[in-house]
Amino acid sequence: MNYLLRRLLAVIPVLAVVAVIVFLLLRLAPGDPAVIIAGDTASAEDIEHIRQTLGLNRPVVEQFVGWIGQILRGDLGTSVFTGMPVAEMIRQRVEPTLWISALTMAFAVVFAVPMGIIAAWKAGTWVDRAVSGLAVAAFSLPVFVIGYGLVYGFSTQLDWFPVQGFKSLSDGFVPFIRHLALPVISGGLIYMALLARMTRSTMLEVLAQDYIRTARAKGLSSQRLLLRHALKNAAVPIVTTIGLGIAMLLSGVIVTESVFAIPGIGRLTVDSILRRDYPVIQGIVLVTATAYVLINLITDLLYGLFDPRIRY
Numbered sequence: 294m295n296y297l298l299r300r301l302l303a304v305i306p307v308l309a310v311v312a313v314i315v316f317l318l319l320r321l322a323p324g325d326p327a328v329i330i331a332g333d334t335a336s337a338e339d340i341e342h343i344r345q346t347l348g349l350n351r352p353v354v355e356q357f358v359g360w361i362g363q364i365l366r367g368d369l370g371t372s373v374f375t376g377m378p379v380a381e382m383i384r385q386r387v388e389p390t391l392w393i394s395a396l397t398m399a400f401a402v403v404f405a406v407p408m409g410i411i412a413a414w415k416a417g418t419w420v421d422r423a424v425s426g427l428a429v430a431a432f433s434l435p436v437f438v439i440g441y442g443l444v445y446g447f448s449t450q451l452d453w454f455p456v457q458g459f460k461s462l463s464d465g466f467v468p469f470i471r472h473l474a475l476p477v478i479s480g481g482l483i484y485m486a487l488l489a490r491m492t493r494s495t496m497l498e499v500l501a502q503d504y505i506r507t508a509r510a511k512g513l514s515s516q517r518l519l520l521r522h523a524l525k526n527a528a529v530p531i532v533t534t535i536g537l538g539i540a541m542l543l544s545g546v547i548v549t550e551s552v553f554a555i556p557g558i559g560r561l562t563v564d565s566i567l568r569r570d571y572p573v574i575q576g577i578v579l580v581t582a583t584a585y586v587l588i589n590l591i592t593d594l595l596y597g598l599f600d601p602r603i604r605y
Contacts, residue, residue, distance in 0.1 A: 304590055311582045312364065315575050316357055343373060369576035374568045379576035382561065389459045389557035392469075393476055393549060394542045400481040401488055402535065408485075409492025410519055413500060424489060431486035436545055440479040440552035447475060457554035476553045480545055484538045491534040495527040502526075529596055536592030540585050 343349075348356050363370065369379035412424035431439075448456045454475050460468040500523055509518060547559035554560070558577060565573040 300590055300593055304586055307586050308583060311579065311586065312361065313357075315579045315582065316360055318571070318575060318578065346371070346373070364579070369579065370572035372565075372570055372573050374565075374570045374573075379573050382573060383558065383576060383580060386556060386558050386561045388461065389550070389555050390546055390559060392462075392473060393480065393546055393555070393557065394539070396473060396477045397481045397484065397542055398535070398539060400477050401485040401538065404481075405485040405488035406492050406531065409489040410496055410524065412489070412493040413496030414519060416497060421493075424493070428486040428489045431482040432490075434483070436479055436483060436548045437552050439482055440475070440549065443475045443479055444552070459555045459557070476549045476555060479552070480542065480549045483545070484541060487541075488531070488534050488538060492527070492531055495530045496523055499523045499527045532592060532595050536588055539588050 348359060351359075360370075367380060369383070371378055372382060375382070408424050408428075412421045415421050444456055447453045454471050458472055460472045462469045496519075546557065547562055549555070550557045550559035551563055558581075561573070562577050564570075565577065
């Protein structure tokens with residue numbers, strides 16, 4: 294309980310620093326923020342309206358205190374371009390991003406961890422070389438290259454999957470899976486390569502330990518030796534890689550959603566940048582950074598499940 298409390302308290306200053314950085318994103322930009330948001334063709338009245346709407350005519354400290362108060366009430370501000378609350382815009386776009394992230398993570402873990410275990414168990418054989426070669430090839434290709442390749446092969450040529458768009462699970466399971474299959478695979482291959490290499494490397498170190506040789510000498514089956522003894526002791530670096538991979542997904546989803554025209558958080562980020570909609574950009578950065586901090590917290594807490602010594 295003390296370990297959990299300490300970790301929770303450590304999150305507070307991190308989130309405070311994140312809030313300050315997000316707030317200063319607009320204020321530290323060169324030039325007048327209102328002019329940057331309004332664009333080159335805006336009139337003086339439009340610029341003044343934006344300045345008053347965003348509170349840029351007030352002292353910086355007063356702006357920050359007011360902004361923090363809004364954040365604590367769940368108010369992320371209002372879009373300059375659409376006039377909608379930023380929180381509502383994020384809520385409308387969050388479902389595709391969450392599904393892509395969750396399914397990409399599941400896809401990568403389900404395939405990468407067994408591949409890494411088998412490669413370590415068969416180290417030096419053709420199986421190990423094949424897994425390592427596939428991992429290097431997948432990790433070397435950018436997400437958009439994999440995405441466009443999958444679109445060309447499975448959508449344009451074979452017509453198995455739709456080229457773009459998103460269908461909610463409420464629209465039916467088959468349309469839901471058909472629209473998410475290619476985005477999940479294109480994003481999951483790179484993460485799967487990273488996780489497979491980490492699993493293999495960690496498992497090789499564990500399999501070389503004396504207690505593994507002792508367990509093997511006692512006649513333990515390969516399955517029990519790998520899963521109960523080796524994998525459990527190699528779990529901490531693997532869990533760390535999974536946590537880092539989730540953070541990679543949060544940034545990589547921008548490319549994935551752009552390639553497949555999926556109306557998620559990534560697409561909203563691109564549109565907001567092109568429109569210079571700073572309140573939306575601030576809201577997205579704040580939400581994403583908070584999610585990243587919480588993912589790191591959960592990852593730290595999971596360490597205790599695999600290595601009780603960490604609690605102390």
